[in-house]
Amino acid sequence: MLLGVISLLLSQTARFISEICVPSSLFTSRFYICSESDYQDLLRNTDANQTALDKNMFGGQRLHVCGEGHEPFVSYEGLEQLHRFLFILGITHVLYSFVTVVLSMIKIYSWRKWETLAGPIAAEELKARRTKVMRRQSTFVFNNASHPWSKNKILIWMLCFLRQFKGSIIRSDYLALRLGFVTYHKLPHSYDFHKYMVRSMEDYYNGTIGISWPLWAYVIVCVLINVHAAQAARRAAPTVLLPRLASRRAMASTKAPGEKHHSIDTQLHQLVPGKVSEDDKLIEYDALLIDRFLNILQDLHGPSLREFVQECYEVSADYEGKGDTTKLGELSAKLMGLAPVDAILVASSILHMLNLANLSEEVQITHRCRNSKLKKGGFADEGSATTESDIEETLKRLVSEVGKSLEEVFEALKNQIDPHLCLCLFYIF
Numbered sequence: 001m002l003l004g005v006i007s008l009l010l011s012q013t014a015r016f017i018s019e020i021c022v023p024s025s026l027f028t029s030r031f032y033i034c035s036e037s038d039y040q041d042l043l044r045n046t047d048a049n050q051t052a053l054d055k056n057m058f059g060g061q062r063l064h065v066c067g068e069g070h071e072p073f074v075s076y077e078g079l080e081q082l083h084r085f086l087f088i089l090g091i092t093h094v095l096y097s098f099v100t101v102v103l104s105m106i107k108i109y110s111w112r113k114w115e116t117l118a119g120p121i122a123a124e125e126l127k128a129r130r131t132k133v134m135r136r137q138s139t140f141v142f143n144n145a146s147h148p149w150s151k152n153k154i155l156i157w158m159l160c161f162l163r164q165f166k167g168s169i170i171r172s173d174y175l176a177l178r179l180g181f182v183t184y185h186k187l188p189h190s191y192d193f194h195k196y197m198v199r200s201m202e203d204y205y206n207g208t209i210g211i212s213w214p215l216w217a218y219v220i221v222c223v224l225i226n227v228h229a230a231q232a233a234r235r236a237a238p239t240v241l242l243p244r245l246a247s248r249r250a251m252a253s254t255k256a257p258g259e260k261h262h263s264i265d266t267q268l269h270q271l272v273p274g275k276v277s278e279d280d281k282l283i284e285y286d287a288l289l290i291d292r293f294l295n296i297l298q299d300l301h302g303p304s305l306r307e308f309v310q311e312c313y314e315v316s317a318d319y320e321g322k323g324d325t326t327k328l329g330e331l332s333a334k335l336m337g338l339a340p341v342d343a344i345l346v347a348s349s350i351l352h353m354l355n356l357a358n359l360s361e362e363v364q365i366t367h368r369c370r371n372s373k374l375k376k377g378g379f380a381d382e383g384s385a386t387t388e389s390d391i392e393e394t395l396k397r398l399v400s401e402v403g404k405s406l407e408e409v410f411e412a413l414k415n416q417i418d419p420h421l422c423l424c425l426f427y428i429f
Contacts, residue, residue, distance in 0.1 A: 003090040010079060010086075020073040021066035097205075104201055107169075108194075114174045115194035186303070289356040297349060305342075308334075309349045316350055 010017075066072055074082075178193045298306040315331045318324060335343045 003086050007083060007086050010083060014076065014079045017074050018072055018076050018079065021070040022073050024069055024071050101205055104205070108197055108201060111169070111174055111197075112194055114171050115178070115192065118175055118178055118189075118193075183298075289359070290353055293349075293353060293356060301345070305345075309346055309353075312346060313350055313353050316354070 181187075181193060181196075182189060182191055294306050294310065297309060312331055312334055315327050315334070318327045335347060338346065
């Protein structure tokens with residue numbers, strides 16, 4: 001519509017614009033739209049007031065002739081060429097916009113099969129699909145952050161540049177992005193993330209497909225400057241910018257898993273006891289195990305329970321690391337303030353997290369012993385690990401705070417939790 005309005009205004013004001021005469025000295029080679037040699041040839045063969053267009057094109061009107069030493073600001077021929085330029089510009093813009101939208105729709109709708117796999121169909125398949133999504137998130141982290149090239153800045157940029165020509169988005173990237181969006185906005189796992197992406201694409205192109213005023217200003221500047229000398233740079237600009245933008249997008253998806261790993265390590269430094277905080281490799285193993293466990297807990301029982309379990313685990317970690325008995329009382333108060341079922345769930349979750357931390361520590365110790373690298377007084381030895389006696393002592397103190405006998409505790413637990421866990425707790429007591 002904007003092009004049509006401009007074309008209509010030009011057609012109505014063409015005669016008045018062509019009658020504007022300016023001194024010939026104002027025109028220099030800086031404003032030539034062609035090379036200076038071509039322009040000099042044109043001056044030798046034509047007159048400044050002469051036009052190559054047929055006079056019948058202007059309704060038989062007599063062309064205005066400027067006086068000596070003056071030239072038309074814009075000739076009839078220039079206005080006609082401007083009309084043709086607007087027509088070609090409109091067709092090119094519509095064609096490019098159509099091709100852009102079609103290619104985007106083809107790309108986005110090719111992800112529909114991944115959305116079908118990620119969305120749960122029935123309640124019985126919900127847990128399985130959640131587990132599958134989490135596995136894909138782990139695959140996403142593994143594919144982008146576990147390779148040696150992810151540590152080299154030069155090599156990673158080269159690979160990101162080449163990746164855009166093969167497959168910009170793979171299945172693990174899509175499922176990880178979907179899981180992050182659903183988790184952050186607290187949406188159900190049945191949410192149609194693909195439909196949201198289609199709506200986002202429509203809103204995006206609704207604002208970007210069009211000729212904005214800055215673009216028109218750019219066109220006017222190109223007309224006024226020496227476009228013949230600058231056209232090579234303008235033609236090369238899209239060739240340089242588009243691959244760079246695509247490489248930038250690939251770099252963003254590659255750096256995201258590394259940032260996630262860093263956040264996991266930082267979080268775990270606050271959770272685990274201080275006696276193992278100096279061992280970065282051990283922290284990394286603990287982070288992977290505990291983070292996956294907390295993700296499962298949040299997936300099944302919600303983010304509020306995950307935060308409460310994490311807070312209780314911090315208290316228990318402070319008790320183990322510093323031996324502060326007040327932390328044990330604080331933990332007992334937190335558990336006693338819950339409903340019996342929730343208290344048992346939180347206690348069992350903390351027990352599982354302690355076992356995971358202890359397991360990763362024992363694996364690390366075994367690995368060092370096997371390689372004969374364990375030294376007395378090193379980072380972590382068998383005496384510094386969280387043992388079953390620590391857990392036993394913690395549970396005994398919690399039971400003593402409640403003030404119930406072991407038989408009463410067993411009767412309260414056997415009908416609310418798994419029998420095997422109940423027997424294990426009773427055996428510890």
